[in-house]
Amino acid sequence: MKNIIILGVFTATMLLISLFFDKKKTLLGIKRGYKMFQNILVPFLNIIIIISIVLYLIPQETITRLLGQSSGFFGVMLAALIGSITLIPGFVSYPLAATLMNQGATVQVVATFMTTLMMVGVVTFPVEFKYFGKKATILRNVLNFIAAILIGYLVGRLY
Amino acid sequence: MKKLKINQSYYFILAYVLATAVSFAFGFQPGQVIFKSLQSYLLEMVSFIPFIFILIGLFDVWVPKEKIEKLVGEKSGIMGIFLVILLATLQAGPLYAAFPVAYILFKKGASTRNIFIYLGAFSSLKIPMLSFEIGYLGLKFTLIRSLISIPIFILVGFAMEYLLKNSSFEVKEPRKIKEGK
Numbered sequence: 001m002k003n004i005i006i007l008g009v010f011t012a013t014m015l016l017i018s019l020f021f022d023k024k025k026t027l028l029g030i031k032r033g034y035k036m037f038q039n040i041l042v043p044f045l046n047i048i049i050i051i052s053i054v055l056y057l058i059p060q061e062t063i064t065r066l067l068g069q070s071s072g073f074f075g076v077m078l079a080a081l082i083g084s085i086t087l088i089p090g091f092v093s094y095p096l097a098a099t100l101m102n103q104g105a106t107v108q109v110v111a112t113f114m115t116t117l118m119m120v121g122v123v124t125f126p127v128e129f130k131y132f133g134k135k136a137t138i139l140r141n142v143l144n145f146i147a148a149i150l151i152g153y154l155v156g157r158l159y
Numbered sequence: 160m161k162k163l164k165i166n167q168s169y170y171f172i173l174a175y176v177l178a179t180a181v182s183f184a185f186g187f188q189p190g191q192v193i194f195k196s197l198q199s200y201l202l203e204m205v206s207f208i209p210f211i212f213i214l215i216g217l218f219d220v221w222v223p224k225e226k227i228e229k230l231v232g233e234k235s236g237i238m239g240i241f242l243v244i245l246l247a248t249l250q251a252g253p254l255y256a257a258f259p260v261a262y263i264l265f266k267k268g269a270s271t272r273n274i275f276i277y278l279g280a281f282s283s284l285k286i287p288m289l290s291f292e293i294g295y296l297g298l299k300f301t302l303i304r305s306l307i308s309i310p311i312f313i314l315v316g317f318a319m320e321y322l323l324k325n326s327s328f329e330v331k332e333p334r335k336i337k338e339g340k
Contacts, residue, residue, distance in 0.1 A: 003251045
């Protein structure tokens, strides 16, 4: 995909520049990056496995069915909850959101769903715990959950 | 006979691999379907995670803490907020890709609120994702959602800083779980 190519080219460029200025430092940098990667590899893999399982249990069809016609308080809460639990990659979540809109879900519901989808992640808790600790993780997700509902409401109002 | 010692942290992965192998051997549909979607996530992760960590590593050795601290640290004010948001918009990837970057920001002295503002911006304002969003949901929706989200997650950043004030907040570098029983 285009983005990856851009990222790859950018990284290669940075590497070359860095190599040009200081070979030793560059190698140290790569080593450091690799070590950080090693430390987080297993939790990342665990998350991906869990995401795949969750997505199987709550597939797109189910989400469309549940949220398709929804509006009002119940719809918003449902959207927020589903968005919090799942972690869907961008190129899947946008078509899904578009489908929801077409099926009659309100702008508020879709905005809430998208925001919680992106900003709240129950599935990513294990990894997030490792980086930020339990307290900050819970706080962040709770605040984002509330923020998502607020954002959904405002977007619905102003659309 | 030597006992096979497996690091505890691999248990889940091993269990999954086993379950998947069994699924394919016995034609268990769900197991196969899950594996297929796993493949695409794995591909996604593998395609950009190495780049991110190389960049973070280079960033770590080249950019001095003082510089970053001045730009996005405690006293950076509006400029700091603007810079972390800018950084977030230029990135790509799912949320968990932002964690390592948050770590390096913290290590280099970014303020707590800027770290969380970065996370908030990362979730909602990545430019690659915005182009998707405009394509599927329209410019109007994307614009309204983005503009409303910005002040709100800035607020969340401040709130996080306030709420974590007394807890000596830090972003930890995840350590491998010790080999063990």
